[in-house]
Amino acid sequence: MxxxxxxxxxxxxxxxxxxxxxxxxxxxxxxxxxxxxxxxxxxxxxxxxxxxxxxxxxxxxxxxxxxxxxxxxxxxxxxxxxxxxxxxxxxxxxxxxxxxxxxxxxxxxxxxxxxxxxxxxxxxxxxxxxxxxxxxxxxxxxxxxxxxxxxxxxxxxxxxxxxxxxxxxxxxxxxxxxxxxxxxxxxSGSINGYFIGLKKQTYFKIVDLYKNKNVFKKFKDFDDFGKLNDKTLIGFDGDKKVYANEGDFLLFVKDSDNLGDECFLVAREETLLNKESLNKEKRNGE
Ligand SMILES: [Zn+2]
Incomplete structure:
Protein backbone atom coordinates (compact mmCIF):
# COMPACT_ATOMS: atom_id res chain seq x y z
CA MET A 1 0.00 0.00 0.00
CA SER A 188 12.48 27.54 -11.64
CA GLY A 189 10.43 28.96 -14.52
CA SER A 190 7.49 26.71 -13.62
CA ILE A 191 5.08 29.62 -13.14
CA ASN A 192 4.98 33.27 -14.15
CA GLY A 193 4.95 36.02 -11.56
CA TYR A 194 6.96 38.40 -9.39
CA PHE A 195 8.95 37.57 -6.27
CA ILE A 196 7.30 38.63 -3.03
CA GLY A 197 8.68 39.12 0.46
CA LEU A 198 12.40 39.14 -0.36
CA LYS A 199 14.61 39.61 2.71
CA LYS A 200 18.11 40.70 3.55
CA GLN A 201 19.74 37.40 4.42
CA THR A 202 22.43 36.08 6.74
CA TYR A 203 24.17 32.80 5.92
CA PHE A 204 25.14 30.35 8.64
CA LYS A 205 27.50 27.43 8.14
CA ILE A 206 26.86 24.45 10.44
CA VAL A 207 30.26 23.59 11.92
CA ASP A 208 29.54 21.16 14.75
CA LEU A 209 26.96 18.80 16.20
CA TYR A 210 27.31 17.88 19.87
CA LYS A 211 26.37 14.31 20.77
CA ASN A 212 26.30 13.33 24.45
CA LYS A 213 28.31 10.54 26.08
CA ASN A 214 26.30 10.70 29.32
CA VAL A 215 23.02 12.31 30.37
CA PHE A 216 23.12 15.87 28.95
CA LYS A 217 21.58 18.78 30.85
CA LYS A 218 21.61 22.26 29.34
CA PHE A 219 22.89 25.02 31.62
CA LYS A 220 20.00 27.34 30.65
CA ASP A 221 17.63 28.02 27.74
CA PHE A 222 19.32 29.30 24.59
CA ASP A 223 17.70 31.15 21.68
CA ASP A 224 18.06 29.43 18.31
CA PHE A 225 20.63 31.26 16.17
CA GLY A 226 21.63 33.20 19.27
CA LYS A 227 25.20 34.52 19.09
CA LEU A 228 27.67 33.87 21.91
CA ASN A 229 29.69 36.93 22.89
CA ASP A 230 32.06 34.92 25.06
CA LYS A 231 33.15 31.35 25.62
CA THR A 232 29.95 30.02 27.19
CA LEU A 233 28.92 27.04 29.29
CA ILE A 234 26.25 25.21 27.30
CA GLY A 235 25.56 22.30 29.61
CA PHE A 236 26.77 19.24 31.47
CA ASP A 237 27.54 15.90 29.81
CA GLY A 238 27.49 13.80 32.99
CA ASP A 239 30.02 15.71 35.15
CA LYS A 240 31.81 17.26 32.19
CA LYS A 241 31.22 20.92 31.37
CA VAL A 242 30.50 21.55 27.68
CA TYR A 243 31.42 24.96 26.24
CA ALA A 244 30.99 26.76 22.94
CA ASN A 245 33.17 29.60 21.69
CA GLU A 246 32.85 33.35 21.26
CA GLY A 247 31.24 34.09 17.90
CA ASP A 248 29.43 30.75 17.72
CA PHE A 249 25.70 30.60 17.05
CA LEU A 250 23.73 27.86 18.82
CA LEU A 251 20.80 25.86 17.53
CA PHE A 252 18.37 23.44 19.19
CA VAL A 253 20.04 23.05 22.60
CA LYS A 254 18.13 20.35 24.47
CA ASP A 255 18.43 17.97 27.44
CA SER A 256 18.84 14.32 26.61
CA ASP A 257 18.96 10.98 28.46
CA ASN A 258 19.62 9.04 25.24
CA LEU A 259 23.35 8.65 24.78
CA GLY A 260 24.67 9.75 21.39
CA ASP A 261 21.69 12.04 20.92
CA GLU A 262 21.88 15.34 18.99
CA CYS A 263 22.08 17.81 21.92
CA PHE A 264 22.89 21.00 20.01
CA LEU A 265 24.36 22.37 16.79
CA VAL A 266 26.96 25.09 16.36
CA ALA A 267 26.96 27.49 13.40
CA ARG A 268 29.22 30.28 12.16
CA GLU A 269 28.13 33.29 10.15
CA GLU A 270 29.66 32.54 6.76
CA THR A 271 28.66 32.48 3.13
CA LEU A 272 30.37 31.43 -0.06
CA LEU A 273 28.45 34.09 -1.96
CA ASN A 274 30.52 36.99 -0.76
CA LYS A 275 34.03 35.64 -1.19
CA GLU A 276 35.66 39.02 -0.86
CA SER A 277 34.33 39.77 2.59
CA LEU A 278 35.20 36.23 3.68
CA ASN A 279 38.80 36.77 2.61
CA LYS A 280 38.82 40.07 4.43
CA GLU A 281 37.60 38.33 7.58
CA LYS A 282 40.36 35.78 7.26
CA ARG A 283 42.98 38.49 6.89
CA ASN A 284 41.66 40.27 9.95
CA GLY A 285 41.88 37.04 11.90
CA GLU A 286 45.53 36.52 11.02
ZN1 LIG B 1 10.21 18.70 9.85
Missing amino acids: KNIKVIEKKGIYPGKNVVVLAGVHGNESFGVRMLEKVIPNLKIVRGKVNFIFANLEAIKQDKRFVEYNLNRCFYKNQPVKIVNTLEGKTAREIIPYLDEADLMLDVHASNNPESVEFVICMPQSFEFANILPFEKVSWNWDEFEPGSTDYYMNLQKKVGICIECGYTKDKESEKRGEKALMNFLIN
Missing part, protein backbone atom coordinates in the same frame (compact mmCIF):
# COMPACT_ATOMS: atom_id res chain seq x y z
CA LYS A 2 1.24 3.44 -0.87
CA ASN A 3 2.18 5.85 1.90
CA ILE A 4 2.43 8.91 -0.37
CA LYS A 5 0.04 10.89 -2.54
CA VAL A 6 1.35 12.56 -5.70
CA ILE A 7 -0.33 15.34 -7.67
CA GLU A 8 1.36 16.02 -11.00
CA LYS A 9 0.89 19.33 -12.81
CA LYS A 10 2.36 20.01 -16.25
CA GLY A 11 2.96 23.12 -18.29
CA ILE A 12 2.50 23.38 -22.03
CA TYR A 13 6.13 24.47 -22.57
CA PRO A 14 9.27 22.46 -21.82
CA GLY A 15 11.00 23.26 -18.54
CA LYS A 16 12.34 22.00 -15.25
CA ASN A 17 11.19 18.93 -13.40
CA VAL A 18 10.36 20.10 -9.85
CA VAL A 19 9.36 18.15 -6.74
CA VAL A 20 7.59 19.88 -3.83
CA LEU A 21 7.24 17.88 -0.63
CA ALA A 22 5.06 18.35 2.46
CA GLY A 23 4.32 16.03 5.37
CA VAL A 24 7.78 14.44 5.51
CA HIS A 25 7.20 14.98 9.23
CA GLY A 26 3.56 14.02 9.78
CA ASN A 27 2.88 16.47 12.62
CA GLU A 28 3.95 19.52 10.58
CA SER A 29 0.52 19.59 9.03
CA PHE A 30 0.59 23.19 7.86
CA GLY A 31 2.60 22.28 4.76
CA VAL A 32 -0.08 19.79 3.73
CA ARG A 33 -2.84 22.38 4.32
CA MET A 34 -0.89 25.00 2.38
CA LEU A 35 -0.38 22.73 -0.64
CA GLU A 36 -4.03 21.61 -0.66
CA LYS A 37 -5.05 25.26 -0.75
CA VAL A 38 -2.52 26.39 -3.35
CA ILE A 39 -2.40 23.52 -5.87
CA PRO A 40 -5.88 23.91 -7.42
CA ASN A 41 -5.13 27.54 -8.38
CA LEU A 42 -1.59 27.00 -9.64
CA LYS A 43 -1.04 27.35 -13.35
CA ILE A 44 2.18 25.58 -14.27
CA VAL A 45 3.48 27.12 -17.51
CA ARG A 46 6.78 25.26 -18.08
CA GLY A 47 7.98 21.77 -17.24
CA LYS A 48 6.44 19.58 -14.60
CA VAL A 49 5.82 19.83 -10.85
CA ASN A 50 5.14 16.77 -8.70
CA PHE A 51 3.56 17.73 -5.39
CA ILE A 52 4.15 14.88 -2.97
CA PHE A 53 2.29 14.40 0.32
CA ALA A 54 4.80 12.21 2.14
CA ASN A 55 4.18 9.82 5.03
CA LEU A 56 0.36 9.74 4.90
CA GLU A 57 0.23 7.39 7.91
CA ALA A 58 2.19 9.80 10.11
CA ILE A 59 0.01 12.68 8.87
CA LYS A 60 -3.11 10.68 9.80
CA GLN A 61 -1.70 9.95 13.25
CA ASP A 62 -0.39 13.54 13.62
CA LYS A 63 3.01 12.13 14.57
CA ARG A 64 6.50 13.19 13.45
CA PHE A 65 7.01 9.62 12.20
CA VAL A 66 5.66 6.11 12.80
CA GLU A 67 8.82 3.96 12.94
CA TYR A 68 11.80 6.09 11.87
CA ASN A 69 12.46 9.73 10.99
CA LEU A 70 11.62 9.80 7.26
CA ASN A 71 13.98 12.74 6.79
CA ARG A 72 16.92 10.45 7.67
CA CYS A 73 15.93 7.70 5.18
CA PHE A 74 17.02 9.19 1.86
CA TYR A 75 20.05 7.17 0.80
CA LYS A 76 21.03 5.40 -2.42
CA ASN A 77 21.63 2.37 -0.19
CA GLN A 78 19.64 2.57 3.02
CA PRO A 79 21.26 1.35 6.26
CA VAL A 80 19.89 -2.07 7.33
CA LYS A 81 18.04 -0.66 10.37
CA ILE A 82 15.94 1.54 8.05
CA VAL A 83 15.15 -0.77 5.14
CA ASN A 84 12.07 -2.53 6.54
CA THR A 85 10.58 0.39 8.47
CA LEU A 86 7.49 2.17 7.14
CA GLU A 87 9.57 5.28 6.55
CA GLY A 88 12.35 3.34 4.81
CA LYS A 89 9.77 2.02 2.36
CA THR A 90 8.19 5.47 2.04
CA ALA A 91 11.54 7.03 1.12
CA ARG A 92 11.89 4.41 -1.62
CA GLU A 93 8.48 5.47 -2.97
CA ILE A 94 9.66 9.09 -3.13
CA ILE A 95 13.21 8.53 -4.41
CA PRO A 96 12.27 7.81 -8.07
CA TYR A 97 10.62 11.26 -8.21
CA LEU A 98 13.78 12.87 -6.77
CA ASP A 99 15.95 10.94 -9.22
CA GLU A 100 14.15 12.45 -12.19
CA ALA A 101 13.80 15.93 -10.65
CA ASP A 102 16.05 18.91 -11.34
CA LEU A 103 14.94 20.83 -8.26
CA MET A 104 13.29 20.07 -4.93
CA LEU A 105 11.59 22.12 -2.22
CA ASP A 106 10.72 20.36 1.06
CA VAL A 107 8.33 22.26 3.35
CA HIS A 108 8.73 21.85 7.13
CA ALA A 109 7.59 23.62 10.29
CA SER A 110 8.18 23.30 14.00
CA ASN A 111 5.93 22.31 16.90
CA ASN A 112 7.76 24.75 19.14
CA PRO A 113 5.96 28.15 19.39
CA GLU A 114 9.36 29.86 19.94
CA SER A 115 10.90 28.44 16.78
CA VAL A 116 12.82 30.57 14.30
CA GLU A 117 12.26 30.23 10.53
CA PHE A 118 15.20 29.39 8.29
CA VAL A 119 16.38 27.70 5.10
CA ILE A 120 18.58 24.58 4.82
CA CYS A 121 20.56 23.99 1.61
CA MET A 122 24.02 23.71 0.08
CA PRO A 123 25.87 26.39 -1.94
CA GLN A 124 24.67 25.02 -5.30
CA SER A 125 21.15 26.00 -4.14
CA PHE A 126 22.00 29.52 -2.87
CA GLU A 127 20.61 31.02 -6.07
CA PHE A 128 17.22 29.67 -4.96
CA ALA A 129 17.68 30.34 -1.23
CA ASN A 130 18.33 33.98 -2.17
CA ILE A 131 14.81 34.56 -3.41
CA LEU A 132 12.99 32.89 -0.51
CA PRO A 133 11.30 35.09 2.14
CA PHE A 134 13.68 34.05 4.93
CA GLU A 135 16.32 36.06 6.80
CA LYS A 136 18.40 33.03 7.79
CA VAL A 137 19.98 30.53 5.42
CA SER A 138 21.91 27.64 6.95
CA TRP A 139 24.20 25.29 5.09
CA ASN A 140 26.64 22.39 5.52
CA TRP A 141 24.17 20.14 7.39
CA ASP A 142 24.90 17.01 5.36
CA GLU A 143 28.02 15.86 7.18
CA PHE A 144 26.17 16.09 10.52
CA GLU A 145 22.65 14.99 9.58
CA PRO A 146 22.71 12.84 6.43
CA GLY A 147 19.67 11.13 4.93
CA SER A 148 17.39 14.14 4.47
CA THR A 149 15.59 14.92 1.21
CA ASP A 150 17.95 17.84 0.51
CA TYR A 151 20.94 15.59 1.33
CA TYR A 152 19.72 13.19 -1.36
CA MET A 153 19.45 16.00 -3.95
CA ASN A 154 22.87 17.35 -2.92
CA LEU A 155 24.45 13.93 -3.60
CA GLN A 156 23.44 14.46 -7.22
CA LYS A 157 24.58 18.10 -7.23
CA LYS A 158 21.01 19.26 -7.82
CA VAL A 159 19.06 22.06 -6.17
CA GLY A 160 17.53 20.78 -2.93
CA ILE A 161 16.05 23.12 -0.35
CA CYS A 162 14.38 22.47 2.97
CA ILE A 163 12.44 25.36 4.49
CA GLU A 164 11.67 25.49 8.21
CA CYS A 165 8.74 27.90 8.13
CA GLY A 166 8.28 28.53 11.87
CA TYR A 167 5.62 27.35 14.33
CA THR A 168 3.23 24.98 12.59
CA LYS A 169 0.09 26.58 14.10
CA ASP A 170 1.11 30.15 13.27
CA LYS A 171 -0.76 31.71 10.32
CA GLU A 172 2.43 33.61 9.45
CA SER A 173 4.25 30.31 8.90
CA GLU A 174 1.64 29.28 6.38
CA LYS A 175 1.90 32.61 4.53
CA ARG A 176 5.70 32.37 4.57
CA GLY A 177 5.55 28.83 3.19
CA GLU A 178 3.18 29.90 0.45
CA LYS A 179 5.34 32.87 -0.59
CA ALA A 180 8.42 30.63 -0.57
CA LEU A 181 6.70 28.09 -2.81
CA MET A 182 5.61 30.77 -5.28
CA ASN A 183 9.06 32.40 -5.43
CA PHE A 184 10.67 28.99 -5.86
CA LEU A 185 8.37 28.07 -8.75
CA ILE A 186 8.91 31.50 -10.40
CA ASN A 187 12.70 31.05 -10.15
Whole structure:
Protein backbone atom coordinates (compact mmCIF):
# COMPACT_ATOMS: atom_id res chain seq x y z
CA MET A 1 0.00 0.00 0.00
CA LYS A 2 1.24 3.44 -0.87
CA ASN A 3 2.18 5.85 1.90
CA ILE A 4 2.43 8.91 -0.37
CA LYS A 5 0.04 10.89 -2.54
CA VAL A 6 1.35 12.56 -5.70
CA ILE A 7 -0.33 15.34 -7.67
CA GLU A 8 1.36 16.02 -11.00
CA LYS A 9 0.89 19.33 -12.81
CA LYS A 10 2.36 20.01 -16.25
CA GLY A 11 2.96 23.12 -18.29
CA ILE A 12 2.50 23.38 -22.03
CA TYR A 13 6.13 24.47 -22.57
CA PRO A 14 9.27 22.46 -21.82
CA GLY A 15 11.00 23.26 -18.54
CA LYS A 16 12.34 22.00 -15.25
CA ASN A 17 11.19 18.93 -13.40
CA VAL A 18 10.36 20.10 -9.85
CA VAL A 19 9.36 18.15 -6.74
CA VAL A 20 7.59 19.88 -3.83
CA LEU A 21 7.24 17.88 -0.63
CA ALA A 22 5.06 18.35 2.46
CA GLY A 23 4.32 16.03 5.37
CA VAL A 24 7.78 14.44 5.51
CA HIS A 25 7.20 14.98 9.23
CA GLY A 26 3.56 14.02 9.78
CA ASN A 27 2.88 16.47 12.62
CA GLU A 28 3.95 19.52 10.58
CA SER A 29 0.52 19.59 9.03
CA PHE A 30 0.59 23.19 7.86
CA GLY A 31 2.60 22.28 4.76
CA VAL A 32 -0.08 19.79 3.73
CA ARG A 33 -2.84 22.38 4.32
CA MET A 34 -0.89 25.00 2.38
CA LEU A 35 -0.38 22.73 -0.64
CA GLU A 36 -4.03 21.61 -0.66
CA LYS A 37 -5.05 25.26 -0.75
CA VAL A 38 -2.52 26.39 -3.35
CA ILE A 39 -2.40 23.52 -5.87
CA PRO A 40 -5.88 23.91 -7.42
CA ASN A 41 -5.13 27.54 -8.38
CA LEU A 42 -1.59 27.00 -9.64
CA LYS A 43 -1.04 27.35 -13.35
CA ILE A 44 2.18 25.58 -14.27
CA VAL A 45 3.48 27.12 -17.51
CA ARG A 46 6.78 25.26 -18.08
CA GLY A 47 7.98 21.77 -17.24
CA LYS A 48 6.44 19.58 -14.60
CA VAL A 49 5.82 19.83 -10.85
CA ASN A 50 5.14 16.77 -8.70
CA PHE A 51 3.56 17.73 -5.39
CA ILE A 52 4.15 14.88 -2.97
CA PHE A 53 2.29 14.40 0.32
CA ALA A 54 4.80 12.21 2.14
CA ASN A 55 4.18 9.82 5.03
CA LEU A 56 0.36 9.74 4.90
CA GLU A 57 0.23 7.39 7.91
CA ALA A 58 2.19 9.80 10.11
CA ILE A 59 0.01 12.68 8.87
CA LYS A 60 -3.11 10.68 9.80
CA GLN A 61 -1.70 9.95 13.25
CA ASP A 62 -0.39 13.54 13.62
CA LYS A 63 3.01 12.13 14.57
CA ARG A 64 6.50 13.19 13.45
CA PHE A 65 7.01 9.62 12.20
CA VAL A 66 5.66 6.11 12.80
CA GLU A 67 8.82 3.96 12.94
CA TYR A 68 11.80 6.09 11.87
CA ASN A 69 12.46 9.73 10.99
CA LEU A 70 11.62 9.80 7.26
CA ASN A 71 13.98 12.74 6.79
CA ARG A 72 16.92 10.45 7.67
CA CYS A 73 15.93 7.70 5.18
CA PHE A 74 17.02 9.19 1.86
CA TYR A 75 20.05 7.17 0.80
CA LYS A 76 21.03 5.40 -2.42
CA ASN A 77 21.63 2.37 -0.19
CA GLN A 78 19.64 2.57 3.02
CA PRO A 79 21.26 1.35 6.26
CA VAL A 80 19.89 -2.07 7.33
CA LYS A 81 18.04 -0.66 10.37
CA ILE A 82 15.94 1.54 8.05
CA VAL A 83 15.15 -0.77 5.14
CA ASN A 84 12.07 -2.53 6.54
CA THR A 85 10.58 0.39 8.47
CA LEU A 86 7.49 2.17 7.14
CA GLU A 87 9.57 5.28 6.55
CA GLY A 88 12.35 3.34 4.81
CA LYS A 89 9.77 2.02 2.36
CA THR A 90 8.19 5.47 2.04
CA ALA A 91 11.54 7.03 1.12
CA ARG A 92 11.89 4.41 -1.62
CA GLU A 93 8.48 5.47 -2.97
CA ILE A 94 9.66 9.09 -3.13
CA ILE A 95 13.21 8.53 -4.41
CA PRO A 96 12.27 7.81 -8.07
CA TYR A 97 10.62 11.26 -8.21
CA LEU A 98 13.78 12.87 -6.77
CA ASP A 99 15.95 10.94 -9.22
CA GLU A 100 14.15 12.45 -12.19
CA ALA A 101 13.80 15.93 -10.65
CA ASP A 102 16.05 18.91 -11.34
CA LEU A 103 14.94 20.83 -8.26
CA MET A 104 13.29 20.07 -4.93
CA LEU A 105 11.59 22.12 -2.22
CA ASP A 106 10.72 20.36 1.06
CA VAL A 107 8.33 22.26 3.35
CA HIS A 108 8.73 21.85 7.13
CA ALA A 109 7.59 23.62 10.29
CA SER A 110 8.18 23.30 14.00
CA ASN A 111 5.93 22.31 16.90
CA ASN A 112 7.76 24.75 19.14
CA PRO A 113 5.96 28.15 19.39
CA GLU A 114 9.36 29.86 19.94
CA SER A 115 10.90 28.44 16.78
CA VAL A 116 12.82 30.57 14.30
CA GLU A 117 12.26 30.23 10.53
CA PHE A 118 15.20 29.39 8.29
CA VAL A 119 16.38 27.70 5.10
CA ILE A 120 18.58 24.58 4.82
CA CYS A 121 20.56 23.99 1.61
CA MET A 122 24.02 23.71 0.08
CA PRO A 123 25.87 26.39 -1.94
CA GLN A 124 24.67 25.02 -5.30
CA SER A 125 21.15 26.00 -4.14
CA PHE A 126 22.00 29.52 -2.87
CA GLU A 127 20.61 31.02 -6.07
CA PHE A 128 17.22 29.67 -4.96
CA ALA A 129 17.68 30.34 -1.23
CA ASN A 130 18.33 33.98 -2.17
CA ILE A 131 14.81 34.56 -3.41
CA LEU A 132 12.99 32.89 -0.51
CA PRO A 133 11.30 35.09 2.14
CA PHE A 134 13.68 34.05 4.93
CA GLU A 135 16.32 36.06 6.80
CA LYS A 136 18.40 33.03 7.79
CA VAL A 137 19.98 30.53 5.42
CA SER A 138 21.91 27.64 6.95
CA TRP A 139 24.20 25.29 5.09
CA ASN A 140 26.64 22.39 5.52
CA TRP A 141 24.17 20.14 7.39
CA ASP A 142 24.90 17.01 5.36
CA GLU A 143 28.02 15.86 7.18
CA PHE A 144 26.17 16.09 10.52
CA GLU A 145 22.65 14.99 9.58
CA PRO A 146 22.71 12.84 6.43
CA GLY A 147 19.67 11.13 4.93
CA SER A 148 17.39 14.14 4.47
CA THR A 149 15.59 14.92 1.21
CA ASP A 150 17.95 17.84 0.51
CA TYR A 151 20.94 15.59 1.33
CA TYR A 152 19.72 13.19 -1.36
CA MET A 153 19.45 16.00 -3.95
CA ASN A 154 22.87 17.35 -2.92
CA LEU A 155 24.45 13.93 -3.60
CA GLN A 156 23.44 14.46 -7.22
CA LYS A 157 24.58 18.10 -7.23
CA LYS A 158 21.01 19.26 -7.82
CA VAL A 159 19.06 22.06 -6.17
CA GLY A 160 17.53 20.78 -2.93
CA ILE A 161 16.05 23.12 -0.35
CA CYS A 162 14.38 22.47 2.97
CA ILE A 163 12.44 25.36 4.49
CA GLU A 164 11.67 25.49 8.21
CA CYS A 165 8.74 27.90 8.13
CA GLY A 166 8.28 28.53 11.87
CA TYR A 167 5.62 27.35 14.33
CA THR A 168 3.23 24.98 12.59
CA LYS A 169 0.09 26.58 14.10
CA ASP A 170 1.11 30.15 13.27
CA LYS A 171 -0.76 31.71 10.32
CA GLU A 172 2.43 33.61 9.45
CA SER A 173 4.25 30.31 8.90
CA GLU A 174 1.64 29.28 6.38
CA LYS A 175 1.90 32.61 4.53
CA ARG A 176 5.70 32.37 4.57
CA GLY A 177 5.55 28.83 3.19
CA GLU A 178 3.18 29.90 0.45
CA LYS A 179 5.34 32.87 -0.59
CA ALA A 180 8.42 30.63 -0.57
CA LEU A 181 6.70 28.09 -2.81
CA MET A 182 5.61 30.77 -5.28
CA ASN A 183 9.06 32.40 -5.43
CA PHE A 184 10.67 28.99 -5.86
CA LEU A 185 8.37 28.07 -8.75
CA ILE A 186 8.91 31.50 -10.40
CA ASN A 187 12.70 31.05 -10.15
CA SER A 188 12.48 27.54 -11.64
CA GLY A 189 10.43 28.96 -14.52
CA SER A 190 7.49 26.71 -13.62
CA ILE A 191 5.08 29.62 -13.14
CA ASN A 192 4.98 33.27 -14.15
CA GLY A 193 4.95 36.02 -11.56
CA TYR A 194 6.96 38.40 -9.39
CA PHE A 195 8.95 37.57 -6.27
CA ILE A 196 7.30 38.63 -3.03
CA GLY A 197 8.68 39.12 0.46
CA LEU A 198 12.40 39.14 -0.36
CA LYS A 199 14.61 39.61 2.71
CA LYS A 200 18.11 40.70 3.55
CA GLN A 201 19.74 37.40 4.42
CA THR A 202 22.43 36.08 6.74
CA TYR A 203 24.17 32.80 5.92
CA PHE A 204 25.14 30.35 8.64
CA LYS A 205 27.50 27.43 8.14
CA ILE A 206 26.86 24.45 10.44
CA VAL A 207 30.26 23.59 11.92
CA ASP A 208 29.54 21.16 14.75
CA LEU A 209 26.96 18.80 16.20
CA TYR A 210 27.31 17.88 19.87
CA LYS A 211 26.37 14.31 20.77
CA ASN A 212 26.30 13.33 24.45
CA LYS A 213 28.31 10.54 26.08
CA ASN A 214 26.30 10.70 29.32
CA VAL A 215 23.02 12.31 30.37
CA PHE A 216 23.12 15.87 28.95
CA LYS A 217 21.58 18.78 30.85
CA LYS A 218 21.61 22.26 29.34
CA PHE A 219 22.89 25.02 31.62
CA LYS A 220 20.00 27.34 30.65
CA ASP A 221 17.63 28.02 27.74
CA PHE A 222 19.32 29.30 24.59
CA ASP A 223 17.70 31.15 21.68
CA ASP A 224 18.06 29.43 18.31
CA PHE A 225 20.63 31.26 16.17
CA GLY A 226 21.63 33.20 19.27
CA LYS A 227 25.20 34.52 19.09
CA LEU A 228 27.67 33.87 21.91
CA ASN A 229 29.69 36.93 22.89
CA ASP A 230 32.06 34.92 25.06
CA LYS A 231 33.15 31.35 25.62
CA THR A 232 29.95 30.02 27.19
CA LEU A 233 28.92 27.04 29.29
CA ILE A 234 26.25 25.21 27.30
CA GLY A 235 25.56 22.30 29.61
CA PHE A 236 26.77 19.24 31.47
CA ASP A 237 27.54 15.90 29.81
CA GLY A 238 27.49 13.80 32.99
CA ASP A 239 30.02 15.71 35.15
CA LYS A 240 31.81 17.26 32.19
CA LYS A 241 31.22 20.92 31.37
CA VAL A 242 30.50 21.55 27.68
CA TYR A 243 31.42 24.96 26.24
CA ALA A 244 30.99 26.76 22.94
CA ASN A 245 33.17 29.60 21.69
CA GLU A 246 32.85 33.35 21.26
CA GLY A 247 31.24 34.09 17.90
CA ASP A 248 29.43 30.75 17.72
CA PHE A 249 25.70 30.60 17.05
CA LEU A 250 23.73 27.86 18.82
CA LEU A 251 20.80 25.86 17.53
CA PHE A 252 18.37 23.44 19.19
CA VAL A 253 20.04 23.05 22.60
CA LYS A 254 18.13 20.35 24.47
CA ASP A 255 18.43 17.97 27.44
CA SER A 256 18.84 14.32 26.61
CA ASP A 257 18.96 10.98 28.46
CA ASN A 258 19.62 9.04 25.24
CA LEU A 259 23.35 8.65 24.78
CA GLY A 260 24.67 9.75 21.39
CA ASP A 261 21.69 12.04 20.92
CA GLU A 262 21.88 15.34 18.99
CA CYS A 263 22.08 17.81 21.92
CA PHE A 264 22.89 21.00 20.01
CA LEU A 265 24.36 22.37 16.79
CA VAL A 266 26.96 25.09 16.36
CA ALA A 267 26.96 27.49 13.40
CA ARG A 268 29.22 30.28 12.16
CA GLU A 269 28.13 33.29 10.15
CA GLU A 270 29.66 32.54 6.76
CA THR A 271 28.66 32.48 3.13
CA LEU A 272 30.37 31.43 -0.06
CA LEU A 273 28.45 34.09 -1.96
CA ASN A 274 30.52 36.99 -0.76
CA LYS A 275 34.03 35.64 -1.19
CA GLU A 276 35.66 39.02 -0.86
CA SER A 277 34.33 39.77 2.59
CA LEU A 278 35.20 36.23 3.68
CA ASN A 279 38.80 36.77 2.61
CA LYS A 280 38.82 40.07 4.43
CA GLU A 281 37.60 38.33 7.58
CA LYS A 282 40.36 35.78 7.26
CA ARG A 283 42.98 38.49 6.89
CA ASN A 284 41.66 40.27 9.95
CA GLY A 285 41.88 37.04 11.90
CA GLU A 286 45.53 36.52 11.02
ZN1 LIG B 1 10.21 18.70 9.85
